[in-house]
Amino acid sequence: MSEPLIVLTGVTRSFGSGAAAFQALRGVDLEIEEGDFVAIMGPSGSGKSSLMNILGCLDTPTGGSYRFRGLAVESLNRDQRAMLRRHALGFVFQGFNLLARTSAQENVELPLLYRGEPVARRHELARAALASVGLSGWEHHTPAELSGGQQQRVAIARALVTGPSLLLADEPTGNLDTERSREIMDLLAGLNRDQGITVLMVTHEPDMAEYAHRIVRLVDGRIASDTRKAASPAEEGAQ
Template structure:
């Protein structure tokens, strides 16, 4: 029996507005991503990359076509089912970290487990383990304001992986970081992909950051314009 891709877009389109004011953010996109891949998504402003990321993260839904996760079409999912998919299968890392201010690192990391209704002692154990995994052992009780930008992003990554997600969705994860810290964060994300088999899908506008991925997708005008493996010439989509 042939395995399904972990993630698949079948003729996915996303329109905003009506009539002559309609904007085609995504236009008939076909895409498949296998479990364990590290994929970067690039494209100019308005290319559709952020819309694609929102649909991948179940934060938005297609206007037409279908998004399949582990071979299951999500078009019939209601809001609660999409929330459960996000909560149990997806981890998110954002450019702006999105941490709670004046709250300790370990409490920030525990938050997704609170939403799952997990008991306090188990939450704390898992959160501490995730922080150690991202190199923040000894910083567990520091508040967001006491951490550097790179450390804050490590907390955000720990929060994303504490639930053992199948997919890590990273939206410009180095956008607010200096070059040295960006390299450290990308090496961390690469290790998570390589050593734990977490599928990573990352939006970035930086070529050197995209190069960490084994596969690069480029969107232009709502379409998937090219799909290339690291070190290869892009294969242009039709």
């Protein structure tokens, strides 16, 4: 069998020192296979954000091991972690994080600009990414001209445009109403199912977590439960 996409072994993360030290993660063991869809849940202060920052190479563990496709991530320097983010990871945030005066296509092209892709290639890939999230014809609209759901679709297209192995979604429906939330979750589930993109999502909404194959619950920096479901709502609907 091939090695999982992600293997965390005894991962800890502490902030501060001495008596004032705060243990955000207290020995997390977690494996995520290629093509999985995992929801991370837990109360405020449970360690969800610290875990996502480590998985997204935005932070490093205080202790333990993080392997991504067999690569020891904790041993990488800042530039090497940035390179891994640029080529293997995509990020979707609750607040969309789009540039206000920039078109949808230009927003999606940003990761390619940082990667040094030629202009024509950037245009081609950005248009294809927008089409993949149902936004063909909206390339030249600014965020102010888009609904919240459309803005999140642009953000997802931006995350997908580099062809990542792992999509990290932090409360992706937190700023959306119920109908738009379901649209975004159907989109993420479809990308996972049809393109095989591994999705790791932090959410506090149980109905959104139900779209995942697996629900991992954190409490006080430890994994309290790790439950794999028989089928997600999207999968049941496709049967």
